[in-house]
Amino acid sequence: MRKILIICVDGLGLEYLEMAPTPNIDRIAKEGSFVIGQGVIPSVTNVNNVSIITGAPPRIHGITSNYWVDRTTGEGCYMESPDFLCRSTVLQRAKSVGMSTALLTSKKKLQGLLDAGADYSLSAEEPDEGTIHKIGPKQDIYSSEINLWLFKALKLTLKERNPDVVYCSTTDWTMHKYAPHEDESFRHIQGIDSLLGQILDENPDREVYLTADHGMSAKSRGIDVRRLLRSEGIEAQVIPIIKDRYEAHHQNLGGAVYVYLGKPELIQETLDVLQGFSGIEAVYPREEAAEKFELMADRIGDLFVLGDKDVVFGNFEAIEVPVKVRTHGSRHESVVPIITYGSKMKGDYQRNLDLVARLEI
Structure with a gap:
C-alpha cells in the first residue's frame, strides 16, 4: 500500500525558501523534483487548499x-462548511478504495472544511487532550509555534497511526507578520524544516508532496472600492475575498475583491470607473472571470477586481490611504513551490493542484 503525505505550507512564497537555510527541504527537492508553479487566483487560503486537496480548480x-x-439574497457567510464542496477530496477517494486517512491543520476552519473522508482529524488550534498530553500545551493560533506544534502532531500521527494518505496544512501568521529576511521568519522556516527532516528519517518510504496555497507581499497602498464607487454615484457590495475569522493575520485586507451590483445595467459603468483608477490592475466581468480563472460563475460577484502588487482593498476612512501590511489575494502572490519526493507519479507539475490531480487514487 502506498504511503502519501501532502503538505501545504500556508503563505510559503519562494523568497522564504531562498532566504532561510532549509537542508531537509533542499534534500527532498534535489532527490525528488522542484518546480516553480502557480496557485489558484484569487490567491487565498480556502480556494487553494480545496484546490490542492481535490486536485481540481x-x-x-x-x-x-x-x-x-x-447572489439571490445578498446575505453572506464564511465558506467553511464542507457542504460548499462540489468535488470529493483525496481523503474521500483514498478511503473509498480502502486506504486509511488523516487530516491535520493549524486552523480550525480548515479542519471543518476539509475533513470529509478523514479517519483521523486534528486541528492545532483546538487539539484533543490526549495529543496535548503527548506533545505539550497547545499554542496560540497567532504565533509561529502553532505550526511547529502541528508538525510534532504530524510526526506523532505517522508514528502511532501510520495512515496511508495524510493532508497537512499550516497557517500563515508568521508570513503575514514577518518578511523573509527577519529572524522570526528564519526560526519558523528552520523549525518546520527540522521537523520535516525527522519525519522523513522516520518514514523513508513515504511519498511527500509539498507546496503552498499562496505567497505573500508587502502592501503600501489601501483602496476602498466601495467608497470609490460611491463617489461616482454607484452603490455596491464589495467583499474582500480574503475575509475570514482570523483578522489578526491580515485585518481582512487583501489584493482581490468581488463587487456585487444587483443591477446588470451598472456593470459597464462600474467597470469603467474601476479600470480607470490607479492601483487597480485588472477588472473582469463575472463570466470572463469564471472562464479565465476557472471559477464557479454563480459563486462570484458581478465583477472580479485585482490589485497591483503594492495594493490592498478594504474598508478605510478615504478612497485611498497609506498602509503597511503583508498579505495576499492578487495574482502577485500566486507563485508557489511544488516539491515531490519518493513520488511514483511522473509529469510536469505546473499548479499546486496538480499534486493531487496526478496521484491516481
Whole structure:
C-alpha cells in the first residue's frame, strides 16, 4: 500500500525558501523534483487548499472565496462548511478504495472544511487532550509555534497511526507578520524544516508532496472600492475575498475583491470607473472571470477586481490611504513551490493542484 503525505505550507512564497537555510527541504527537492508553479487566483487560503486537496480548480470544487455572498439574497457567510464542496477530496477517494486517512491543520476552519473522508482529524488550534498530553500545551493560533506544534502532531500521527494518505496544512501568521529576511521568519522556516527532516528519517518510504496555497507581499497602498464607487454615484457590495475569522493575520485586507451590483445595467459603468483608477490592475466581468480563472460563475460577484502588487482593498476612512501590511489575494502572490519526493507519479507539475490531480487514487 502506498504511503502519501501532502503538505501545504500556508503563505510559503519562494523568497522564504531562498532566504532561510532549509537542508531537509533542499534534500527532498534535489532527490525528488522542484518546480516553480502557480496557485489558484484569487490567491487565498480556502480556494487553494480545496484546490490542492481535490486536485481540481474552483469551477469544479465550488470554493471561490474565504467568504461567500448568496447572489439571490445578498446575505453572506464564511465558506467553511464542507457542504460548499462540489468535488470529493483525496481523503474521500483514498478511503473509498480502502486506504486509511488523516487530516491535520493549524486552523480550525480548515479542519471543518476539509475533513470529509478523514479517519483521523486534528486541528492545532483546538487539539484533543490526549495529543496535548503527548506533545505539550497547545499554542496560540497567532504565533509561529502553532505550526511547529502541528508538525510534532504530524510526526506523532505517522508514528502511532501510520495512515496511508495524510493532508497537512499550516497557517500563515508568521508570513503575514514577518518578511523573509527577519529572524522570526528564519526560526519558523528552520523549525518546520527540522521537523520535516525527522519525519522523513522516520518514514523513508513515504511519498511527500509539498507546496503552498499562496505567497505573500508587502502592501503600501489601501483602496476602498466601495467608497470609490460611491463617489461616482454607484452603490455596491464589495467583499474582500480574503475575509475570514482570523483578522489578526491580515485585518481582512487583501489584493482581490468581488463587487456585487444587483443591477446588470451598472456593470459597464462600474467597470469603467474601476479600470480607470490607479492601483487597480485588472477588472473582469463575472463570466470572463469564471472562464479565465476557472471559477464557479454563480459563486462570484458581478465583477472580479485585482490589485497591483503594492495594493490592498478594504474598508478605510478615504478612497485611498497609506498602509503597511503583508498579505495576499492578487495574482502577485500566486507563485508557489511544488516539491515531490519518493513520488511514483511522473509529469510536469505546473499548479499546486496538480499534486493531487496526478496521484491516481
